[in-house]
Amino acid sequence: MNQNWHGTLIRHMLLLVTGCLLVGLISGYYGWSLAIGLGLYLGWTLKQLLRLHEWLRQHKPDEAPPDGYGLWGEVFDSIYHLQRRDQRVRGRLQAVIDRVQESTAALKDAVIMLDSDGNLEWWNRAAETLLGLKTPQDSGQPVTNLVRHPRFKEYFEQDNYEEALEIPSPTNDRVRIQLYLTRYGNNEHLMLVRDVTRIHQLEQMRKDFVANVSHELRTPLTVICGYLETLLDNVEEVNPRWSRALQQMQQQGSRMQTLLNDLLLLAKLEATDYPSDNHPVAVQSLLQTIKNDAQALSGERGQHITLEADPSVLLKGSEGELRSAFSNLVFNAVKYTQDKGTIRIRWWADQQGAHLSIQDSGIGIDSKHLPRLTERFYRVDSSRNSNTGGTGLGLAIVKHVLLRHRARLEISSVLGHGSTFTCHFAPTQVTRSLEIATKE
Structure with a gap:
C-alpha cells in the first residue's frame, strides 16, 4: 500500500469517526454511535473482500475486476492495471516462444527439450522423423523408453557429454544419427x-578402401620380403655391392609390413563397437609381461621401469586389444625417454573407475601437439619418428581400443620434462577378483 493509500485510509477513518461523534452528539449515545459506525464500515469492507475473493476464484483470463468505490476502487483499479500489464508481458513472451518454435520447426536437425529426469517436454518436427516421436502421446515419457539403443542409455546416464554419440536411427537402421546433450537451467x-x-557412408568408404588396399598389398609385400630374406641368407653368393641395398630393402619391407599390420588392426577395431571376446582381464599380470618386454627393449640404456598395480582390479574386455594399447603406450615411453631415465606404470581403481598411468621423464611434447596426437600418421617430429621406426598409428590404435572399452585417453606433457599418458575406464568396465580381495 503506497503513501496515497495511507492518506486516503486515514481521511476515511477521520470522516467516519467525526460522523459517528456528530451522531452521538445529537443522540447522546457516543459509544453506541461509534460502535455502529465502525461495524457498518467493517461490514462494507468485508463485502468488498468477498467480491474480490469471488472474482479471483471465478474470473476468466481477460475478465476485468469488479467496480468499487473509495479505497477499494483504487485497489480494483490497481489490480486491473497489473492484469493488463501481465497480459502484455505474456503476449510478448508468447510471441517469442512462437517465433522460436517456428524457427526450430524449420530446422532439419531435431531439437528435444527434456526435464531433469529425462522426460520429454517439447520437440520439433525433425525429431518425429529422426527419432519417431509422436505428438502428443509421447509427451512426458522418458526418452530412454523411446530411444532404446543400449549405447544411448549408457550415454544419457553419464555426466560427461563432451563427445557426441552416433547410433542408428530408431525409425530406420540405415539412417545414422548423431546426438548431442547439453545441460541447462535446473x-x-x-x-x-x-x-x-x-x-x-563416406567414412565407411574410407575404412573399406584402407582395409582392401592393405589386404591387397599384404600378399605381394610378403612375397618380396620372402625373396629378400632368401637372398640375404645366401649373401655370400650375391655380388658384394648389392649386399647393402638388399639389407635396406629388407628393412623398408619390414617397416611396410608393420604399417600394413597396424592399418589392418585399425580396420578391425573400427568394424565393431564392442570386443567380441569380452571377459575379465587380469591387468596386473598383463602389465607385468609388458614391463618385462619393455625392459628387454630398453636393453643397455639403463632405464628404470617400475610397476605398481592392484592385482584385484580386473577389466572387462579383450586381452589382445588391451595388450596392444598398453604396450604401445609403454614402448613409446621407452623410445622417447633418455638413457638412465625413469618410467612409472600404475594401475588402480577408485569411485570414478579404473586408471592406467604411464609416466616418463623423457623429452616431452609441446602442448600445441597434444590435441592431435591420436590422429593417424600425425607426427610431432618426422625425423624423430623415422629414427624410432614408428608408423604414426600407435596412438590411433590406443584411442580406438579405449573407445571400444568405454575409456578415454588423457595426455599431459611438458617439453623437456616428460609425459604422462592416463587411460580412464568407466566403472561399468571394472570388476574385482574375489579371491584376491578376500586374501587382502
Missing part, C-alpha cells in the same frame, strides 16, 4: 540430433 537437458548418414 539440470534440464537439451538434445540435438542430426542426420549423419552421408558422412557415415
Whole structure:
C-alpha cells in the first residue's frame, strides 16, 4: 500500500469517526454511535473482500475486476492495471516462444527439450522423423523408453557429454544419427540430433578402401620380403655391392609390413563397437609381461621401469586389444625417454573407475601437439619418428581400443620434462577378483 493509500485510509477513518461523534452528539449515545459506525464500515469492507475473493476464484483470463468505490476502487483499479500489464508481458513472451518454435520447426536437425529426469517436454518436427516421436502421446515419457539403443542409455546416464554419440536411427537402421546433450537451467537437458548418414557412408568408404588396399598389398609385400630374406641368407653368393641395398630393402619391407599390420588392426577395431571376446582381464599380470618386454627393449640404456598395480582390479574386455594399447603406450615411453631415465606404470581403481598411468621423464611434447596426437600418421617430429621406426598409428590404435572399452585417453606433457599418458575406464568396465580381495 503506497503513501496515497495511507492518506486516503486515514481521511476515511477521520470522516467516519467525526460522523459517528456528530451522531452521538445529537443522540447522546457516543459509544453506541461509534460502535455502529465502525461495524457498518467493517461490514462494507468485508463485502468488498468477498467480491474480490469471488472474482479471483471465478474470473476468466481477460475478465476485468469488479467496480468499487473509495479505497477499494483504487485497489480494483490497481489490480486491473497489473492484469493488463501481465497480459502484455505474456503476449510478448508468447510471441517469442512462437517465433522460436517456428524457427526450430524449420530446422532439419531435431531439437528435444527434456526435464531433469529425462522426460520429454517439447520437440520439433525433425525429431518425429529422426527419432519417431509422436505428438502428443509421447509427451512426458522418458526418452530412454523411446530411444532404446543400449549405447544411448549408457550415454544419457553419464555426466560427461563432451563427445557426441552416433547410433542408428530408431525409425530406420540405415539412417545414422548423431546426438548431442547439453545441460541447462535446473539440470534440464537439451538434445540435438542430426542426420549423419552421408558422412557415415563416406567414412565407411574410407575404412573399406584402407582395409582392401592393405589386404591387397599384404600378399605381394610378403612375397618380396620372402625373396629378400632368401637372398640375404645366401649373401655370400650375391655380388658384394648389392649386399647393402638388399639389407635396406629388407628393412623398408619390414617397416611396410608393420604399417600394413597396424592399418589392418585399425580396420578391425573400427568394424565393431564392442570386443567380441569380452571377459575379465587380469591387468596386473598383463602389465607385468609388458614391463618385462619393455625392459628387454630398453636393453643397455639403463632405464628404470617400475610397476605398481592392484592385482584385484580386473577389466572387462579383450586381452589382445588391451595388450596392444598398453604396450604401445609403454614402448613409446621407452623410445622417447633418455638413457638412465625413469618410467612409472600404475594401475588402480577408485569411485570414478579404473586408471592406467604411464609416466616418463623423457623429452616431452609441446602442448600445441597434444590435441592431435591420436590422429593417424600425425607426427610431432618426422625425423624423430623415422629414427624410432614408428608408423604414426600407435596412438590411433590406443584411442580406438579405449573407445571400444568405454575409456578415454588423457595426455599431459611438458617439453623437456616428460609425459604422462592416463587411460580412464568407466566403472561399468571394472570388476574385482574375489579371491584376491578376500586374501587382502
